[in-house]
Amino acid sequence: MTANGRFLGVVRDELATASDVARQAVAGVDPSTSMYRANMRRLDATADLGAxxxxxMTSVPVYLRRGDVVTSISVRSGATAAGTPTNWWFALYSNAATPALLGQTADQLTTAWGATTNKTLALASPVTIQTDGTYWVGIMVKATTVPSLVGVSTTASAGIVTGEKNLAQTSGSALTTTAPATIASPTAAATAPLVIIT
Structure with a gap:
């Protein structure tokens, strides 16, 4: 038995208290029939970010449980819409030291992403989580103007104590249709968008 229940990592990394049934109920999700995980509480996501x-690719950590079946990723744009998008997608990465790609949504190509708009995209195939841990959700948009995202701004993204994960990070360059096979050489970012996994 541990003091923190099933969570065995650094407590501050469990950003959304993923097992909190009451929080799922507040989000309007029935925990007996639906899986719902997030990297932060919706009530905390009050900033309009240039993330x-x-x-x-911008990626954020989400704590997932063994047996979770991830089918979709949701992100909300802020006050700035995507201007002339040519490629955009979401992706799920593993909890490995160098996170590996587990699944990606279809490339949305030139599909519009308006201001203050929720986007829920299905992974090409559902992903069943094999072990409890901190996984990563990637967001990539290639556009003349990228959309702003709803989330939080932080100056402590890179962590303060040993073992803490970045709250948000960037990686890759010149990305288009396909998510990178791994998250390699990430750089901590000061803006963390809200991501919801169902």
Whole structure:
């Protein structure tokens, strides 16, 4: 038995208290029939962030449980819509030291992403989580103007104590249709968008 239940990592990394049934109920999700995980509480996601750079992936950590079946990823844009998008997608990465790609949504190509708009995209195939841990959700938009995203701004993204994960990070360059096979050489970012996994 541990003092933190099933969570065995650094407590501050469990950003959304993923097992909190009451929080799922507040989100309007029936925990007996639906899986719902997030990297932060919706009530905390109050900033309109410039979290994206065209053709660069932004990723955030989400704590997932063994047996979770991930089918979709949701992100909300802020006050700035995507301007002339040519590629955009979401992706799920593993909890490995160098996170590996587990699944990606279809490339949305030139599909519009308006301001203050929720986007829920299905992974090409559902992903069943094999072990509890911190996984990563990637967001990439190639556009003349990338959308702003709803989330939080932080100056402590890179962590303060040993073992803490970045709250948000960027990686890759010149990305287009396909998510990278791994998250390699990430750089901590000061803006963390809200991501919801169902």
């Amino acid at each position: 994206l750079t065209t053709q660069v």
